[in-house]
Amino acid sequence: MVEMEYIPNERKIVSKKVLNELDKLVLEFIGVVEKRVRYMIVSGYVAILLGRSRATEDVDILIERLDKNVFERIFSVLKEAGFYCLNCEAAMSAFKYLSQGEAIRFAKKRMVIPNFEVKFMKNSVEEECFKQCLKVEMGKKVLQVSNLELQIVFKEKILKSEKDIEDARHLRMVFDEKLNKEKIEYWEREIEKRYYG
Amino acid sequence: MERWGDYVRSSDDKVWSSQQAFLINAQMESAKRYGLSAKEYLRLKEEVAKKMKELEGF
Numbered sequence: 001m002v003e004m005e006y007i008p009n010e011r012k013i014v015s016k017k018v019l020n021e022l023d024k025l026v027l028e029f030i031g032v033v034e035k036r037v038r039y040m041i042v043s044g045y046v047a048i049l050l051g052r053s054r055a056t057e058d059v060d061i062l063i064e065r066l067d068k069n070v071f072e073r074i075f076s077v078l079k080e081a082g083f084y085c086l087n088c089e090a091a092m093s094a095f096k097y098l099s100q101g102e103a104i105r106f107a108k109k110r111m112v113i114p115n116f117e118v119k120f121m122k123n124s125v126e127e128e129c130f131k132q133c134l135k136v137e138m139g140k141k142v143l144q145v146s147n148l149e150l151q152i153v154f155k156e157k158i159l160k161s162e163k164d165i166e167d168a169r170h171l172r173m174v175f176d177e178k179l180n181k182e183k184i185e186y187w188e189r190e191i192e193k194r195y196y197g
Numbered sequence: 198m199e200r201w202g203d204y205v206r207s208s209d210d211k212v213w214s215s216q217q218a219f220l221i222n223a224q225m226e227s228a229k230r231y232g233l234s235a236k237e238y239l240r241l242k243e244e245v246a247k248k249m250k251e252l253e254g255f
Contacts, residue, residue, distance in 0.1 A: 004210055017214035020221040051205035053217050055224040086235040105239070112238045113228045173202030 004050065006148070006178045012135040013050070019138065022114060023049065026059055027141055029106065029116050032077050038064045039144060040121075040133045042154075046145045047167035049136060051174055054163070057113040058105065062121045062130065071095045082109050083116075125150075125194050148175055149183040157191050 005014045019027070026045065033039050041049075043060040075091035078084075085094050086105040094104045098120050107115035121127050132147045145151075152171050155164035172179065205213045233241065 003208070004205070015214075016210040018211055018218050020214070020218035021225040022221050025225075048217075048221070051202070051213060051217065053201055053220055055221070057228075086239055107235070111228060112231050112233060112235050114225070169199070170202045170205075173199060174206045176206070 004174070006175050008178060008180060011132065011147070012137055014137050015050075017051075017138060019141075022056070022059075023138075025108070025114065026116075026143065028081065029059075029078075029083065030061075030143060032081050032083075033061070033063070033074060034144075036070055036074050036077075037066050038130070040130050040146055041143060042129075042146045042151070043159075044163070044167060046151055047170050049143065049145065050171065052167055052170045058115050058117045060117050060119075062119055062126055064130075065120050068092065068095045071098070078106060083107065084109055086112065086115060123194065125190060128190075147183075149180055150187045152179070153184055153187040153191055157188065158195060 040062045042062055044056045045059040048056055072091040083106045087097055088094050097104050101122060103117045103119045105115040105117050121130060129146050129150050133144050134147050136143045136145055148171055152168045155168040
């Protein structure tokens with residue numbers, strides 16, 4: 001029997017899961033993005049990737065700030081791959097949204113959901129999380145996601161919807177003794193400082 | 198939900214994920230029949246975000 005394995009000191013999770021259509025779509029999108037910019041998947045899809053059985057209408061992705069020319073290239077390659085930007089048609093308009101701290105969304109042509117909500121990383125919590133992100137390895141396919149401890153704390157302390165609380169409970173249940181309790185306490189303090197401060 | 202989490206934790210990856218795929222793939226099919234346009238969807242998200250901000254004010 002092969003179970004999902006979290007290896008904290010290597011910051012990776014190894015999974016032999018059967019990929020569903022959402023996983024494949026995410027891999028397709030990330031396959032374009034990752035060649036040109038560092039990224040991290042956050043929020044609901046992380047729990048789904050790691051076994052939660054629920055739907056999501058979007059996949060949240062944080063990317064490093066980048067040059068407008070690099071962004072234009074990503075925009076163009078996404079278009080060639082069959083994705084479009086829900087917010088606007090022109091790459092520079094989309095870049096302006098991002099630069100102003102707004103999110104932009106991409107979806108497959110003729111679809112609205114599921115879509116990819118893309119934002120620049122914008123605060124020290126997000127940047128620190130990025131340095132500690134996890135790789136989820138599924139055979140040769142790899143996705144980078146935010147670390148589990150921060151995901152749990154963020155869902156329990158900031159988002160707090162019923163869905164988010166259940167996502168956090170799922171992650172706690174599946175990864176239980178492998179979770180770093182000190183890290184959870186650390187992120188609780190950091191979030192308290194940063195958001196309630 | 199807790200039973201499912203326990204099941205994921207203690208089962209072979211291929212077993213739980215095949216069941217997850219059944220649900221997710223059905224939802225992906227439904228998504229093809231989503232009723233809102235991109236513009237309508239973004240407007241809805243904006244309204245929801247505005248309402249959330251108002252509620253946070255309380």
